[in-house]
Amino acid sequence: MKADPHGVLTGTHFMDGDHACCEGALAAGARFAAGYPITPSTEVVERFAARVPTVGGSFIQMEDELAASITLQGAVWGGAKAFTVTSGPGFSLMMEHIGYAAMTETPCVFVDVQRGGPSTGLPTLPAQADMMQARWGSHGDYEIIALCPNSPQECFDLTIKAFNFAEEFRVPVMFMMDEVVGHMTEKVVIPPADQIEVTPRKHTHKSIEDYLPYGTNGDLVPEMAHAGEGYKFHVTGLTHDERGYPNMTPQTQDKLVRRLQNKILSAVDRICLFEEDRLDDADVVVVSYGITSRVAQRAIDAGRARGLRVGKLRLITAWPFPDKKIVELAAHVKAFVVPELNLGQMVREVQRAAAGKAKTFAVSHAGGGVHNPDEILNAIVEASRC
Amino acid sequence: MLNVLDETVNPIEPFLRSDRMPHIWCPGCGIGTTVNSFVRALIESKVDLQSLALVSGIGCTGRVAGYMKLDSFHTTHGRAIPFATGLKLANPKLNVVVYSGDGDLSAIGGNHLIHAARRNIDLKVICVNNLIYAMTGGQTAPTTPGHATTSTNPYGTFEPAFNLPHLLDAAGAVYVARWTTFHVRQLSRSISEAFAKKGFSFIEIISPCPTLYQRRNKMGDGLDTMKYYKEKSKVKHGAPTGEVGLTLNGEIAVGKFVDRDRPDYQTMMRAQYVETLGDRYLGDEVETECVCG
Numbered sequence: 001m002k003a004d005p006h007g008v009l010t011g012t013h014f015m016d017g018d019h020a021c022c023e024g025a026l027a028a029g030a031r032f033a034a035g036y037p038i039t040p041s042t043e044v045v046e047r048f049a050a051r052v053p054t055v056g057g058s059f060i061q062m063e064d065e066l067a068a069s070i071t072l073q074g075a076v077w078g079g080a081k082a083f084t085v086t087s088g089p090g091f092s093l094m095m096e097h098i099g100y101a102a103m104t105e106t107p108c109v110f111v112d113v114q115r116g117g118p119s120t121g122l123p124t125l126p127a128q129a130d131m132m133q134a135r136w137g138s139h140g141d142y143e144i145i146a147l148c149p150n151s152p153q154e155c156f157d158l159t160i161k162a163f164n165f166a167e168e169f170r171v172p173v174m175f176m177m178d179e180v181v182g183h184m185t186e187k188v189v190i191p192p193a194d195q196i197e198v199t200p201r202k203h204t205h206k207s208i209e210d211y212l213p214y215g216t217n218g219d220l221v222p223e224m225a226h227a228g229e230g231y232k233f234h235v236t237g238l239t240h241d242e243r244g245y246p247n248m249t250p251q252t253q254d255k256l257v258r259r260l261q262n263k264i265l266s267a268v269d270r271i272c273l274f275e276e277d278r279l280d281d282a283d284v285v286v287v288s289y290g291i292t293s294r295v296a297q298r299a300i301d302a303g304r305a306r307g308l309r310v311g312k313l314r315l316i317t318a319w320p321f322p323d324k325k326i327v328e329l330a331a332h333v334k335a336f337v338v339p340e341l342n343l344g345q346m347v348r349e350v351q352r353a354a355a356g357k358a359k360t361f362a363v364s365h366a367g368g369g370v371h372n373p374d375e376i377l378n379a380i381v382e383a384s385r386c
Numbered sequence: 387m388l389n390v391l392d393e394t395v396n397p398i399e400p401f402l403r404s405d406r407m408p409h410i411w412c413p414g415c416g417i418g419t420t421v422n423s424f425v426r427a428l429i430e431s432k433v434d435l436q437s438l439a440l441v442s443g444i445g446c447t448g449r450v451a452g453y454m455k456l457d458s459f460h461t462t463h464g465r466a467i468p469f470a471t472g473l474k475l476a477n478p479k480l481n482v483v484v485y486s487g488d489g490d491l492s493a494i495g496g497n498h499l500i501h502a503a504r505r506n507i508d509l510k511v512i513c514v515n516n517l518i519y520a521m522t523g524g525q526t527a528p529t530t531p532g533h534a535t536t537s538t539n540p541y542g543t544f545e546p547a548f549n550l551p552h553l554l555d556a557a558g559a560v561y562v563a564r565w566t567t568f569h570v571r572q573l574s575r576s577i578s579e580a581f582a583k584k585g586f587s588f589i590e591i592i593s594p595c596p597t598l599y600q601r602r603n604k605m606g607d608g609l610d611t612m613k614y615y616k617e618k619s620k621v622k623h624g625a626p627t628g629e630v631g632l633t634l635n636g637e638i639a640v641g642k643f644v645d646r647d648r649p650d651y652q653t654m655m656r657a658q659y660v661e662t663l664g665d666r667y668l669g670d671e672v673e674t675e676c677v678c679g
Contacts (some may be wrong), residue, residue: 032475227473228477232435233458237460
């Protein structure tokens, strides 16, 4: 369906990534947010708090991130599209509720504007060190989707995509920004509402008698009902059967947890978005995401200027990881160079997927700034020689 | 309506998910008794069941949501109140009840409890207080009276306990009452009164855990506890909440301690936006078409 025009600020703007993310959420139909202030993410909800009363909906500042991350889920079951926004320390506190959203199949978006860690770390400076936490942070087996914008424009575009994926798969989507992308101001074009595709909630059309809250019809994503509609359904974080009733057997656990995984894994090709450039003749592929991809671009251009056969693979979707693309490339390139603002997170995935068929060079950075392009170029040169 | 003529139907049964019976509660546990009183209040108050949502946290009382034939949510430990807050804010037409235990609401969820009362979110909170962590095997709770023996204080507790009515009174709840599971009719009436109020209501129910609390503290079985509740309870409507704290073997002050009116969160929010934004304020109700197409 098309976006509700009330939430769409059509026009050409000069705005930062945090504000663009807020506009993306509004365009996607988000009418509820719960948050707790934390640098460098707060601007997203500050803008939402100013905008949403004029659009129809509400924002509440909760007492902590534990509360914010479950308040938004109450709102989803009450019939809203909802999200929360945070940074590392708050993201750590939200982990239990990412698991709850995965288990109860609550469609929602968690925005993490990454800063340096661990612990309080570097509140005002960038990092990309929550990437593994986004995937594995809550206990148990589950799948999520994570997207990584590299510009304010993408903060707008991909926030809509994040909500759309959340609704399509009934899954929590991690929107993995970083401090630089969040605070960088650039041109952001917001199209008219009728040019914005929004995925509606997978709401059930079944009668109250026929409705099974966690029953599926082959596509692995159950239909949802909202509180107050008469379905009298039950939602629990306990292992549950198709009726939503707790059921403590290995058989029910196996069926449920495998379905939660498979609903994402069976759609990997559609979910995995990436940008590629000059890969046809490449010996070396720079794999990057978020702000680092823009630094890497300069190194790639410099490498090409020196006659090195270097190409670009930019991950827009970080999770599920695009194994297939890496396997394909590993068959004919010499090496992958993986710069990231952490001491080696997504590089492990590249290495795993490459499975020894191509070498992997990490260009690590502990955060607090971005790479010097020369560091990436040096790795490209080294990789070309291997 | 309550069907007193047909003896084959338990008047409570239509409100329960019978296909989930038997329940997990122990013989002599008071939680089922509270559910009875709750349902009787629903019947007497003629609460619209379609717009009623029940939210529980984790623990023995946390299982109430799963047994009741309502839109029901069994959330995470301590977070029933913030979940209920989101539910209520997204759909103000819902009548939202939080039904959970003392550990869930006042220990791990304590921060949410006081903030929801401060905001005066329109929620009815029913807190079954068995003075202990029962689901996990009888550990000390913030409500365990001094000198009681628990699995984590095998030589007796020495931490001061929360006086929950005092806490909720100070935090701003508009309705605060306490009963025991002996007081089934008074409890029902209190729940009905809470349904008639707008804002944050809190009803504490002192309830036995014969398996872990009474047994370990040599207080006898379920019946002995009823006798204790009967003998030691004293109705003290309007008592200063600072004076209603509980002790191991002492008096149990029961009654309605707080009943006052102040605007709830959503009323204040709307008034603020109308005053500052005027016609630009589009309200807080989410349009279903905008979500579901």
